[in-house]
Amino acid sequence: MYTLDQIRKSFNGSTSRADRSEIGQFLTPVAIAKFMSSMFEAAPRRVRILDPGAGTGVLFAACLETLISKADHPESIEVVAYETDSAVMPYLEETMERCRSLCVSGGIDFHGIIRAEDFVSAATTEINDPLFHIPGVRFTHAILNPPYKKMNSRTAMSKMLYSSGIEVANLYAVFVWLSMLLLEQGGQLVAITPRSFCNGPYFRKFRTTFMRMMSLKRIHLFESRKKAFGDDNVLQENVIYHAGRESQKPESILISSSGGLDFDKARLLAVPYSRVIHPRDRDMFVHLDANETEVCASERMECLGSSLGDLGLSVSTGRVVDFRAREHLRQTPQPGTVPLIYPCHFSDGFIKRSVEAGRKPNAIRLTAETSTLFVESGFYVLTKRFSSKEQRRRVMAAVFDPARFDASFVGFENHLNYYHEGGRCLQADLAKGLALYLNSTMVDRYFRLFSGHTQVNAADLRKMPYPTREQILRLGRAVDDAMPDQETIDVIMEKECPNHGK
Numbered sequence: 107m108y109t110l111d112q113i114r115k116s117f118n119g120s121t122s123r124a125d126r127s128e129i130g131q132f133l134t135p136v137a138i139a140k141f142m143s144s145m146f147e148a149a150p151r152r153v154r155i156l157d158p159g160a161g162t163g164v165l166f167a168a169c170l171e172t173l174i175s176k177a178d179h180p181e182s183i184e185v186v187a188y189e190t191d192s193a194v195m196p197y198l199e200e201t202m203e204r205c206r207s208l209c210v211s212g213g214i215d216f217h218g219i220i221r222a223e224d225f226v227s228a229a230t231t232e233i234n235d236p237l238f239h240i241p242g243v244r245f246t247h248a249i250l251n252p253p254y255k256k257m258n259s260r261t262a263m264s265k266m267l268y269s270s271g272i273e274v275a276n277l278y279a280v281f282v283w284l285s286m287l288l289l290e291q292g293g294q295l296v297a298i299t300p301r302s303f304c305n306g307p308y309f310r311k312f313r314t315t316f317m318r319m320m321s322l323k324r325i326h327l328f329e330s331r332k333k334a335f336g337d338d339n340v341l342q343e344n345v346i347y348h349a350g351r352e353s354q355k356p357e358s359i360l361i362s363s364s365g366g367l368d369f370d371k372a373r374l375l376a377v378p379y380s381r382v383i384h385p386r387d388r389d390m391f392v393h394l395d396a397n398e399t400e401v402c403a404s405e406r407m408e409c410l411g412s413s414l415g416d417l418g419l420s421v422s423t424g425r426v427v428d429f430r431a432r433e434h435l436r437q438t439p440q441p442g443t444v445p446l447i448y449p450c451h452f453s454d455g456f457i458k459r460s461v462e463a464g465r466k467p468n469a470i471r472l473t474a475e476t477s478t479l480f481v482e483s484g485f486y487v488l489t490k491r492f493s494s495k496e497q498r499r500r501v502m503a504a505v506f507d508p509a510r511f512d513a514s515f516v517g518f519e520n521h522l523n524y525y526h527e528g529g530r531c532l533q534a535d536l537a538k539g540l541a542l543y544l545n546s547t548m549v550d551r552y553f554r555l556f557s558g559h560t561q562v563n564a565a566d567l568r569k570m571p572y573p574t575r576e577q578i579l580r581l582g583r584a585v586d587d588a589m590p591d592q593e594t595i596d597v598i599m600e601k602e603c604p605n606h607g608k
């Protein structure tokens with residue numbers, strides 16, 4: 107009998123990485139599959155396991171092996187595995203056979219079903235079928251590493267899902283959503299997926315439905331995005347989570363993290379449920395505090411007194427989409443143009459006049475057609491929307507100081523967000539203080555907690571807590587015409603917002 111690792115390696119050896127990558131077929135390493143299986147809590151006597159997008163079947167097999175290794179193992183186990191790739195089918199059958207013989211030798215009833223069909227259509231049909239409500243047809247366990255693919259809202263599949271109330275941005279969330287619907291009350295789910303669902307507007311509907319229907323009990327984070335899948339080049343940051351289909355929420359959520367597959371060295375922290383999912387947050391962001399320092403950062407931030415709305419400020423995305431205004435772009439400022447600001451104009455916390463050698467234009471013509479894209483010149487705070495993983499901080503802020511530009515208007519390019527006061531500029535000290543705050547390590551730590559990706563969306567910035575207006579103005583007085591270095595910023599912040607930010 108082949109081991110699960112041999113089956114996985116044999117399939118990976120028979121296909122190219124490029125082909126697997128094309129269909130998002132990143133097979134779970136056995137060590138992760140076992141770790142995931144260890145998260146399930148006590149099982150009933152009769153177990154039904156769902157594995158949608160089963161690949162070689164490593165997940166259901168690891169789950170089954172964990173269940174049958176227990177002294178009080180189940181009497182019967184049924185496995186339903188969905189898979190559409192015909193190339194992986196012989197390997198999946200091999201794994202199913204392995205499960206059958208393990209159960210037979212352990213005196214456990216076994217029933218294994220491979221459904222070589224699209225899980226999404228099959229599951230949607232099933233949940234709309236009246237027979238679905240008969241007890242016994244739903245699953246006690248769902249274990250999944252679903253395919254990842256952006257959803258196009260115009261496809262027939264998206265429309266079908268929409269009519270069942272399922273609205274998501276990525277196929278992985280569809281798989282998790284349908285799996286939780288297929289669970290019986292008290293059933294459990296363990297999934298490994300990208301971390302993107304934890305925040306942001308695209309996954310709001312999924313997140314809020316999941317959090318209402320399920321009780322999230324455990325989350326595991328990987329400190330390195332490459333180490334989890336090792337031999338496959340998975341670029342997303344993945345998380346593993348365990349949740350039960352029950353409305354009662356736990357007191358705390360267990361958050362763990364490991365460098366890669368060294369789960370025995372995982373750091374564990376029980377974080378109050380209300381700190382991971384804030385009770386008054388209608389967007390239900392998932393705040394992932396992986397260690398004490400971060401918990402501390404999160405607590406300190408939440409003690410800050412103001413929301414952006416309280417400050418009377420707004421943050422918007424730059425209105426100039428350069429490829430749509432190509433004919434108006436100019437490399438250098440000329441009569442009849444206004445400054446055009448890109449991320450490459452950030453320099454030491456301020457916006458510099460122009461980047462001569464850069465590839466980006468420094469100016470844009472002011473015409474009747476383009477005038478709606480600009481704001482009146484004045485103090486603004488800009489942040490980059492996209493950061494690289496290697497970048498020192500996720501949030502990079504810079505002050506637009508009008509004295510450095512001889513212009514009445516300015517254009518902010520679409521890769522930037524800008525803070526303003528009802529569409530108008532900010533008071534100088536307010537802009538400088540706000541940029542200092544946004545460039546602090548405290549904000550960076552806080553941001554990393556709930557943002558798995560490197561994007562800094564305006565929606566994320568809107569939700570952050572801020573110091574009071576008086577505090578920001580005082581912070582601003584510490585900034586002349588250059589942003590202090592990181593250490594000084596953090597010392598200034600510490601003085602202004604000691605311990606609990608009061």
Ligand SMILES: C[S@@+](CC[C@H](N)C(=O)[O-])C[C@H]1O[C@@H](n2cnc3c(N)ncnc32)[C@H](O)[C@@H]1O
Nearest residue numbers: 132133134159160161189190191224225251253
């Ligand atoms: C990320 S891989 C994971 C495979 C396996 N669960 C594991 O953990 O090793 C996702 C699998 O889903 C399959 N798949 C993709 N779309 C599917 C669909 N609509 N229905 C069923 N399976 C699908 C792919 O062929 C692939 O084998």
